[in-house]
Amino acid sequence: MASPSPKSPEQSEKNKQYDRQLRLWGDHGQTALENGHICLINATALGTEILKSIVLPGVGAITIVDHNIVSEEDIGSNFFLECSSKGQNRAAETLRLLLELNPAVQGHAVQEPTEQILQENPDFFKSFSVVVATSLGEKIIQDLAQHLWDINVPFMLCRSVGFLGSFRIQIKEHAIVETHPENEQIGLRLDIPFPALSEYLSNFNIDTVDLKDHGQIPWIVILYKAVQKWQLVNQNRWPMSRKEKNEIKEIIQSFIRKDENGIPIEEENFEEALRAVNTALIPTFLPVKIQELLYCSSATNLTKDSLPFWIMCSALRNFIESEGKSKLPLRGVIPDMTSSTEHYVKLQTMYRNQAAMEAEIVYRKVQEIVAQLHCESISEAEVKLFCRHSHDLHLIKGSNIAMEYQLGSNNVASYIARYLEEPDVMMVHYILLRAAEMFRSEHCRAPGEWEPEADIAKLKICVSKLLSDISCSPFSKDDHIHEMCRYGGTEIHSVSAFLGGCIAHEAIKIVTKQYNPVNNTFIYDGASTNTATFTF
Incomplete structure (x- = not known):
């Protein structure tokens, strides 16, 4: 992932403080985080570790909901409590x-x-960007999850017991524009060059370049000229197979100068061209996942309440069907390459101008839709960002935790049963954590806390009741059950610290709407250091 442009030597104190994270999610991501408001229910060791990793990067506000009084056990497991905190309210002390x-x-x-808040002031939760909860019983989990689902507020249910930990993200719909893929496609459009690029490439003749400038030819030009030469004897097709791409490499090698003894002269730009054959010769196309997104009902049946994401999707679809001619807007960026400054700047300017022109067309279409629907305006900066990352848009449609807890009424049971059939699977820890919640609801304490x-x-x-609900046979051994009772509901700080960092990371993804969050359940076994994700 490319880093943002270098900042001026005179950075503000704020930029100095947040420099590393600004390189991850940019100024606009930091602004989104500073406008975020996180609610934590129960300031346990895990809950406090989550907030620590959200407070440090500069979230706008936090609210802690906790009526419990600080005990000696809290002080022993929670680094954000002092001996003097004993007997005080846990929310106030950890917040301080x-x-x-x-x-x-x-x-x-x-x-x-x-x-009490749910009964007397249910609107209390509407103002939060994300609600995070720890150490809750089954009944309140279901009531809270259903309420947050109804008011469309993201919810993260978190658990930490002994060496086990988990979190479950409940979110109705989460659209991500900046997914930051590890292997981002270059998207140079060499197969269908836009007018300015086509003219530049056509006027460039490798054979007439001065010897001193031969090592400064941009690899984009070298690759394009090699394809042109190959197409002369291949019916103007585009090279697709491995054999055809190897033929392109042979042509590139034929371009390389040789010394007086016939030995090829090493030139970095030609080496770059050879390495780029497999990545830069991918033909321009509309990805299926993006096509499905642009033609789904949310993008085709807009209302004045439609989210900006869907309005921009609709405008993008209109662009693709008309001016775009079945292709997405150009990103407007080119990779680093060995080249003269003149040629690199010229190429960079061409790509940027073409991307800006196409983004401007999409922006005008967005304005037309906004005017028709009489909804809130969408800035040009938002549309440009959307167009630049339109190749990697991602949508998560989540599920309701309250429905997950009703094992007999949906397909969750069969999903769990399928995973429990595998040996040494992490799903057994999910069953144990759920059973511990059931135990807490029935006995008002954690299993093993007293006896x-x-x-x-x-x-x-x-455990047997849960397994019966999903039509699974009992565990062959009770080792896991014995271990859960041995934990006695205690939190091991190292486990909570690790898990807290993971959960904070996911919460920041949701608030900044960057990077793809876990969908939807994450389980951690601190004893084996194994992790697993499940989608209920």
Whole structure:
């Protein structure tokens, strides 16, 4: 992933503080984060570690909902509590110490039970970018999840018990423009060059280039000329197969100068051209996943309440069907290459101008749609960003946690059963964590918190009930059940710290709308350091 342009020597204090993360999500991503408001329910060791990793990069505000009083157990597992915190409200104490990490973050403590807030002030949760919850029982999990689903607020349910941890992301619909793919396609349009590029390439003659400039020819030109020569004897086709691309490489090698002894002279630009054959000769096309996105009902049946993402998708579809001629807008960037400054700047300018022209067409179409729907305007900067990353748009449609907990009424049961059939699968930890929640709801404490040996049979009943609901046979061994009771509901700080960093990372993805978040369940086994993701 390319880094943003270098900043001026005189950076602001804020830019110095956030320099590393600005290179990840840019100024606009930082602005989105600073406008975010995260709600944490229960300031456990895990919950506090999550907020720590959100406060440090500069989220706008945090709110902690927790009516519990700090105990000795809290102080033993939570680094953000002091001995003097004992007997104080846990939300207020953790908030006080967390805000010392970053004075720019606003903080609020709510000392009321979550159940009470849901009953008396359900609109309380509407103002949050993401709600994160830890250490909740089954009933409140389902009630809270259903409410947040109804008001369309992202929800992250997190657990940390002994060496086990997990989080589950509930989000109705999440559109990502800047996915930051690891292997981003170059998209040079050498197969269908735009007018300015076509003229430039046609007027360039490798054979007449001065010897001193031979090593400064951009590899884009070398590649294009090799394809042209190949097409003369191949019915003007575009090279697709490995054999055909190897033939292109042979032509490129024939362009390389030789010394007086007939030995090829090493020139970096020709080496770059040879390396680019497999990546730069991919023909221009409309990816199937993008086509499905642009022609889905949300993009074709717009209303005044449609999100900007869908309005831009509709405008992009109109562009592709008319001016774009079945291709997406140009990105407007070219890779680094060995070249003279004159040729590189000329190429860079051509690509940027063409991309700006195509983005301008899409922007005009967006304005027309906005005027027709009488909805909020969309800035030109948003449209340009959308067009630049239109090749890698991604949409996540999530599922409701409340429905997941009703195992007998949907396909979640068959999904879990399928994974439980595999040996040493992480799904067994999901069952144990769910069983521990059921135990907490029935007995108002964690399994093993008071009597580890006595609670084994009770936890086994909870596990058996869950397995019965998904039509699975009981565990052949009770080792996992014994281990869960041995934990006694305690949090190991190292496990919570690792998991907290992972969860904070996912929350930041949701707030900044950059990078693809986990969809939808992540499980961590600290004893084996294994992880797994599941999509219920």
